[in-house]
Amino acid sequence: MNWIGFWTLTSREVGRFFSVYRQTIIPGLSSSILYIVIFGFTLEKRISSIDGIPYTIFIIPGLIMMNALTNATSNSASSMLQMKLLGQLPDILQAPLSSFEISLAYIIGGTVRGTVNGLLILLVGMSLADMTIADPTTTILFIIIVSWAFSSIGLLLGQLAESWDQLATMQNFILTPLSFLGGIFYSIKMLPEWAQVASQYNPIYYMINGLRYTILNTSDSDPLTNLSVAIVLTIGFTLGAIMLMENGKKIKH
Amino acid sequence: MKHPAVSIRNLKKKYGDTTALKGIDINIDDGEFFGLLGPNGAGKTTTINILTGLVRKDSGSTDIFGQDTISNYRFTRSQIGISAQEFAQDWFFPIEKLLYFQAGYYGISKSEARYKVDELFDRLGLDKKRKSRLRELSGGMKRRFQIAKALVHDPKIIILDEPTAGVDVKLRHELWEYFSELHQTGKTILLTTHYIEEAEMLCDKVAIIDKGEVIIEGTPKDLTGNQGDSGITINISDTEVDLKTHLNEFSYSHENERIHFISNDPEGDLPKIIDVLTKAGCHIQRVETTKSSLEDVFLKLTGKGINE
Numbered sequence: 001m002n003w004i005g006f007w008t009l010t011s012r013e014v015g016r017f018f019s020v021y022r023q024t025i026i027p028g029l030s031s032s033i034l035y036i037v038i039f040g041f042t043l044e045k046r047i048s049s050i051d052g053i054p055y056t057i058f059i060i061p062g063l064i065m066m067n068a069l070t071n072a073t074s075n076s077a078s079s080m081l082q083m084k085l086l087g088q089l090p091d092i093l094q095a096p097l098s099s100f101e102i103s104l105a106y107i108i109g110g111t112v113r114g115t116v117n118g119l120l121i122l123l124v125g126m127s128l129a130d131m132t133i134a135d136p137t138t139t140i141l142f143i144i145i146v147s148w149a150f151s152s153i154g155l156l157l158g159q160l161a162e163s164w165d166q167l168a169t170m171q172n173f174i175l176t177p178l179s180f181l182g183g184i185f186y187s188i189k190m191l192p193e194w195a196q197v198a199s200q201y202n203p204i205y206y207m208i209n210g211l212r213y214t215i216l217n218t219s220d221s222d223p224l225t226n227l228s229v230a231i232v233l234t235i236g237f238t239l240g241a242i243m244l245m246e247n248g249k250k251i252k253h
Numbered sequence: 254m255k256h257p258a259v260s261i262r263n264l265k266k267k268y269g270d271t272t273a274l275k276g277i278d279i280n281i282d283d284g285e286f287f288g289l290l291g292p293n294g295a296g297k298t299t300t301i302n303i304l305t306g307l308v309r310k311d312s313g314s315t316d317i318f319g320q321d322t323i324s325n326y327r328f329t330r331s332q333i334g335i336s337a338q339e340f341a342q343d344w345f346f347p348i349e350k351l352l353y354f355q356a357g358y359y360g361i362s363k364s365e366a367r368y369k370v371d372e373l374f375d376r377l378g379l380d381k382k383r384k385s386r387l388r389e390l391s392g393g394m395k396r397r398f399q400i401a402k403a404l405v406h407d408p409k410i411i412i413l414d415e416p417t418a419g420v421d422v423k424l425r426h427e428l429w430e431y432f433s434e435l436h437q438t439g440k441t442i443l444l445t446t447h448y449i450e451e452a453e454m455l456c457d458k459v460a461i462i463d464k465g466e467v468i469i470e471g472t473p474k475d476l477t478g479n480q481g482d483s484g485i486t487i488n489i490s491d492t493e494v495d496l497k498t499h500l501n502e503f504s505y506s507h508e509n510e511r512i513h514f515i516s517n518d519p520e521g522d523l524p525k526i527i528d529v530l531t532k533a534g535c536h537i538q539r540v541e542t543t544k545s546s547l548e549d550v551f552l553k554l555t556g557k558g559i560n561e
Contacts, residue, residue, distance in 0.1 A: 002327065008357025012346075019345050087341040091402070094305040094335060095358035096327040253268065253308040 006101040009092065013109025017075055024075070024113060025120070028067040032121045035063055036128055039185065050187045051218045060125035061212040062184030064118045065146060069204070072114025072147040073154035073175060076106045080158025081167055089251060099246035103155060107238060110151025111144060118143040122215075131215070139214040145230050146207045150175075152237035159244050159251055182208045188220045203233055256319030258283045258410050258441040259304065264313035266299055266465075273299045275465040276313065281443060281458075283318075283409075286436045288456035288473075289445045290551065296465040297445040298338065301412055305335055317410065331359055334408035336399045338415040338445075342387055348398055349374070349383040352405055359406035366405060373401040376431070393424045400428070410441045417451060429455060449547045453477075459547065463555045474517065476550050485514040485523055488539040489530065499533040510538075519544055 017024040040056030047055045083089045092102055122139070125131045133139055153175075161167040182204035188196045199205045200221070210226030213219035219226060245251070259281035266274040274296045281287045289297050302308035304315055306326055315322045317329035343351055349370065356366035374380045377397040382390060390398065396419070403411055413432065417425045425448075432455055436442055446452055452459050453473045460470040469476060477483060488510050496507055503526065505514045516522040519542040530537060 002360050004360045004362055005358045008354055012354050016345050086343065087337075087339050088343060090305075090307055090335075090337060091341060091355060092358060093307055094330060094333075096330040096360065097358060098327075248309065252306075253302070 002097055002101060005095060005097045006105055009097065009102065009105035010108050013075070013079060013105055014112050016079060017109070017113045024071065025117060028071055028117045029120050029124065032063045032067060033124055033128070036060065036124065040129065050190075053216055053218060054129075056129045057125070057131045057216065058187075058212075059185050060121070060129060060131055061215050062182075062208050064121045064125070064143065064215075065182075065204070065208045065211050066179045066184055067121050068114040068118030068143050068147045069150040069179065069207070070171075070175065071117040072110040072149075072151040073157070073171065075113040076110035076151045076154035077158035077161070077167055077171070078154075079109065080106060080155060081161050081164065084158075084251060085163075093252065100242055103238075103242040103245045106155045106158075107148060107151045107241065110154050111147040114147025114151060115140075115144050118147065133215050134217040135214045139211065142207075142211050142214050142227075142230065145234055146211070149207075149230060149234040149237055152234070152241045155241040156237065156244055159241070159249070162250065178202050178204045181205075183220065184208060203229055206230065255283065256316070257281060258285065258318060259287075259443065260314070260316040260319075261300065261304075262314045264300065264303065264315060265311045266296075266303065266308065267311055273465055274303075274310075274313075277462070277465070277467055279460055279467065279470070281441060283441055284436075284439050286432075286442045286455055286457045287444065288452035288459035289443065289462055290449065290452055290459055290547065291445075291462035292447075292555075295462045297462060298414060300462075301335070301414055301443070301445065304329075305333055305412070306330060331406070332408055333410045333412060334403035334406060335412040336403035336414060336416050338418060340387075340395045340399060344386070344388070347384045347386060348379070348390070351387070352398075352401060355402045356405045361406055369405055369407060373404055377401050393420045396420050396424070397428075400431075404435075408440075410443065411435060413442060413444045413446075415445055415447065417446070417448060425451075449551065453547050461547075461551055461554060468554050469550075473547055477517075477544065477547060483519050483544050484516050484542070485519045485526060486541045486543070487512050487514070487526070487530065487537060490536040490538050494533050494535050496533075499529055503529075 036056060036059070040059055044055045049055065050058045083092070119140070157167060157170050161170065181199065182202050183199065188199045188205070191199065206221055206226045206229040209219040209221045210223065210230055213223045213226060257280050259279065261277055261279040264274050264277040277296065277300060289300065291297050299308055303310045304317070304322055306322065317332050320328050322329045346354070352370050352373070353363050353366055356370070357363070374383060377400060379394060379397055379401065382394060387395065387398070396416070400416060403413070417428055420428070429451065432442060444452065444456060456473060458470065458472055459476065461468045489512065490510065496512065503514055505512055514522065514526055523540070523542060527537065527540070
C-alpha cells in the first residue's frame with residue numbers, strides 16, 4: 001500500500017472542497033435553514049405532528065440525509081470529472097497508486113463532505129427546532145455510512161460521465177427525485193397504497209427512515225432493514241467504483 | 254546482468270480500426286539520452302502512455318529496468334517522471350502545493366520533498382510564483398512547472414514529451430542546457446520532439462517512428478552519415494596527379510577537376526584529405542562540405558517533413 005500517496009490524494013480531495021466552502025458547504029446549510037423556516041414553521045400550522053413528532057422536527061432527518069447524500073455524490077463525481085476534463089487525471093493514473101487507493105481517496109473525500117454537511121444540518125436542527133437526538137453515536141455513524149455509499153455512486157458517475165451536462169442529467173433526473181420521493185417531507189403513511197409500495201423500492205427511503213429512527217426513534221420501515229440496505233448499498237457501490245477504476249473504462253484507453 | 258532502463262518488444266496497439274503501433278522495438282540503456290522522432294500520430298505518445306500505464310497495450314512487452322510495467326507497476330512508475338505535452342489545469346491550489354501533491358503520489362512525504370521542491374523552483378525560475386495558481390502562469394512558466402512535476406520525485410528515467418513546444422528561443426536553450434545537466438548526472442532521458450535540432454544536439458541515440466513503426470535507429474551522427482548525403486567536394490586545378498595512389502584510403506568519385514568524397518564526418522575528415530591532396534601536389538581551388546541533418550534523413554526515409 002502506498003500510504004503516503006493515498007493520504008496525499010485523500011487530503012487533496014478534502015482540501016479541494018474546503019477551499020471552496022462557499023460552493024460546497026454554505027449552500028446546503030442556507031437552503032436547509034430556509035426549508036426548516038419556510039416549510040417547517042408554515043406547514044406546522046396545517047400538519048401539527050406525524051407519529052407524535054412536530055412537523056418541523058420530522059423533516060430534519062430528511063434534510064440531513066438529502067444534504068449528506070447530494071454533497072457526497074457531487075464531491076466525488078465533480079472532482080473525478082473535473083480532473084478528467086482539466087487533464088489532471090494522468091498525474092494520478094501514472095503514479096504508483098493502485099485503483100483501490102485512488103478510489104478510496106475519492107470516496108473518503110466525498111464522505112467527509114457529506115458528513116460535514118449532514119452534521120451541520122443536524123446542529124441547525126438542534127438549535128432552530130430544539131431537536132433532541134435519541135442515539136447520537138448511531139446518528140453520526142449512519143450519516144457516515146450513507147455519505148460513503150453516495151460518494152461511491154458519485155465516483156461511478158464521475159468516471160462514466162464525459163461532460164458536465166451528462167453528470168447533471170444523472171444527478172437531476174435520478175438522485176434528486178429519489179431523494180424527494182424517499183420521504184424527506186412526509187411519512188409514506190400519508191401516501192396512497194400504490195405509492196407506499198413504490199417507495200419500498202427506493203433505497204433512499206430506507207436511509208431517510210434509518211436516520212429518522214436514530215434521531216427521533218420513529219421510522220416507516222424496519223430499523224434493521226434500514227441499516228441492512230445502507231450497508232449493502234455501501235459495499236456494493238464501493239466495489240463497483242473500485243472495479244470500474246481498475247477496468248479503466250472512460251478514463252484509460 | 255544489467256537491464257536496460259527501458260525495453261520495449263513488439264509493442265502493438267489499436268484504437269478501434271486504427272493501428273497506432275505495429276510492433277515497436279526500442280531499447281534504452283541506463284543513462285542514455287534517447288530521442289523518439291516522428292510526425293503527429295506516429296505513435297510516440299501512445300508508446301509513452303503505455304510505459305506509464307495510461308494506455309493499455311494489445312500485445313508485446315514493456316519493461317523498466319527489467320521489471321514489467323503492468324505486474325510491477327509500483328516499481329516501474331516510481332522510476333519514471335513524465336513531463337506531458339499537454340498542460341493540466343487546476344483551479345484550487347497554488348503550484349507549490351501541487352508540486353507537494355505530485356511528490357506525495359510517489360510516496361514522498363512533505364518534509365522529504367521540501368529540499369527538492371525548493372531546488373526545482375529555484376532552478377526553473379519559479380520561486381516567486383510558488384503561491385500562484387496555474388492559470389496565472391505564462392506558457393513558458395507552465396512548461397517549466399510541467400518539468401518540475403516530472404522531477405520532484407527524483408526519478409531515474411525522465412520522459413520529456415515535446416518539452417519545448419510553444420516556448421520562446423531563449424527558454425528553449427535554457428531548457429536544453431538543463432536537460433544536458435540532468436543527463437550528465439546519470440539520468441536516462443526519453444525525449445519526443447518535433448524540433449530535430451533538439452534531438453541532434455541532445456540525444457545519444459534516436460529512433461525515427463512513422464505510422465506506428467520504428468523506421469530506423471542509431472546515433473544522430475550515424476544516421477546523418479549513413480542515410481544522409483554528407484560529403485566533401487574539392488575542385489583541383491591540375492588533373493595529372495595519380496589520385497588512385499594517394500586517395501586509396503578514401504571513398505570518392507572523380508570527374509574532371511572535381512573530386513567528391515563520401516564522408517560520415519565531413520568536418521573531421523577534411524583536414525586529412527587536404528593534407529593528402531597537398532602532399533600529392535594538387536592545387537586546391539575550392540572546398541565544399543555538405544552535412545545532412547536528421548531532418549534530411551527523416552525526409553528521405555518517410556517522404557515527408559516531421560511537421561507535416
